[in-house]
Amino acid sequence: MGTLIYILVFFTPSIVESVQDPARAWIPPAPDVRDLECEAGPEDLARREAPDEVEPPAYRQDYLERRAVICRERLLPHAARPARDDAVLNRLRHHAQEAAGRVKALGPGERTWLVEVNYPDVRVAHKLAFATKTALLDLGLRVTDRAPALAAADLEVLSTLPPEKGYPLACERMHAAGGLRAGDGLVMLASLHPRETALHTGLCVDGAWRWLP
Amino acid sequence: MALRPLLLFAVLWALPACVTxxxxxxxxxxxxxxxxxxxxLKGVAVTVRCLPSADMPRAESGLLCRKLARLFENQGATVQTTTSRERPEAEEAPAAEGATAEAGPEPTEALEVELxxxxxxxxxxxxxxxxxISDYTFAQDIVVRDERGALLARERLVGRFFDTLGFNENTDLNFSRLFYGAVSQIALNARMRRKVLAAGR
Incomplete structure (x- = not known):
């Protein structure tokens, strides 16, 4: 009996601390830790994020050590879609805002921006394009849904070229063929390697191509 | 009677235990x-710099560097390692830090990975x-630069190890798979970014 009391006295604080830890999941069903996206942070942050769940600090010492780990379950469970698509869509907002921020940093202008995405999965490309257009609009830039058309013969030639030659040539052809009008600019988000999860931003303005650093 | 030890073993095996x-x-x-x-990373010369800190002594930094060197070599890179901020010298670094280099085509690109x-x-x-220690959280800051010192990637990987009641957890394998996978992904993304920056110069 004495041993039991001893164990309870020593372990109760530890058990109480971990009851609400989603990764330990003593009471709710344990999710796969890979399906949780967690950020460790100060207790104040948790109190701001979830004021109804995190109590204000106690006036008296209660011998519990508190720290905040804010977790949310992924929208789709781990491995529900290809890893590369998952990684890119996981940072959709980041990619869109980064590209828009780089375009905005070029300075004020009256250009109308077209957005194209070179990504193997069309559905992912559409999501990226939509998010980037929204991010550009949020920054006060003009955006159009027009797509810069290229002739089939151009596409056939361009598809055989490496990216460092293909993108500048495509830009020239879009400008020459009228796909990009005067006052238009093209923002291109491109993935250059089949295993890459980052995206690169390029610009086509007045027939000249450049990658943004 | 002979089944009794087996039954006991099966019961003990099935019981939850303290796992990390x-x-x-x-x-x-x-x-x-x-x-x-x-x-x-074929054709890339990678310098891996594992900087010691108050939480990571030099010996452990060296071990991490050696593991990362093997990781990048398996992906075709020529690797040098160091645990200091100074640039490793080509002849001295392997003896000093256990760096390795495989015979192959001369590298045409260079990356510096600092952890x-x-x-x-x-x-x-x-x-x-x-x-x-029953619960700890670590942060691994990873910075990748090219041979000119241009920043290609800056990431922070945060992970947590904790003890809990549970069944057999393959913790080391889980950690290795995720950590080395993340580092490899950062290196590949940095390599592609280097290519894009080089094309823009």
């Missing part, structure tokens, strides 16, 4: 698309004469 679990936190839980055995570790949080549990 690895939980990837910010950065470390991102999906990885890279194939760790593919030639992702710094620190412990963000730890919780100690004491019981009678035992005192051990």
């Amino acid at each position: 679990v690895y939980q990837p936190l910010s950065g470390a839980h991102r999906p990885v698309a890279v194939d760790l055995r593919g030639p992702n 710094t570790s620190r412990r963000l949080h730890e919780k100690r549990t004491s019981f009678l004469f035992f005192d051990y």
Whole structure:
């Protein structure tokens, strides 16, 4: 009996601390830790994020050590879609805002921006394009849904070229063929390697191509 | 009668025990698309710099560097390692830090991968004469630059190890798969960014 009391006295604080830890999941069903996206942070942050769940600090010492780990379950469970698509869509907002921020940093202008995405999965490309257009609009830039058309013969030639030659040539052809009008600019988000999860931003303005650093 | 020990063993095996679990936190839980055995870094000279810190002594930094050297070599890179901020000298570095280099085509690109570790949080549990760390969170800062010093990638991987009641957890394998996968992905992304920057110069 004495041993039991001893164990309870020593372990109760530890058990109480971990009851609400989603990764330990003593009471709710344990999710796969890979399906949780967690950020460790100060207790104040948790109190701001979830004021109804995190109590204000106690006036008296209660011998519990508190720290905040804010977790949310992924929208789709781990491995529900290809890893590369998952990684890119996981940072959709980041990619869109980064590209828009780089375009905005070029300075004020009256250009109308077209957005194209070179990504193997069309559905992912559409999501990226939509998010980037929204991010550009949020920054006060003009955006159009027009797509810069290229002739089939151009596409056939361009598809055989490496990216460092293909993108500048495509830009020239879009400008020459009228796909990009005067006052238009093209923002291109491109993935250059089949295993890459980052995206690169390029610009086509007045027939000249450049990658943004 | 002979079944009794087997039954006891089966019961004990099925009982939950104290196990250590690895939980990837910010950065470390991102999906990885890279194939760790593919030639992702072929033709790249990689310098891996594992900087010691208060939470990571030089010996452990050296061990991390050696493991990363093997990781990048498996992906086709020529690797040098160091645990200091100074640039390793080509002849001295292998003897000093255990760096390795495989015979192959001369590298045409270079990357510098710098890693710094620190412990963000730890919780100690004491019981009678035992005192051990039952929960800790670490951060691994990774910075990748090209041969000119241009920043290609800056990421922070945060992970947590904690003890809990549970069944057999393959913690080391889980951690290795996620951590080395994330580092490889960062290196590949940095390589592609280097190519894009080089094309823009």
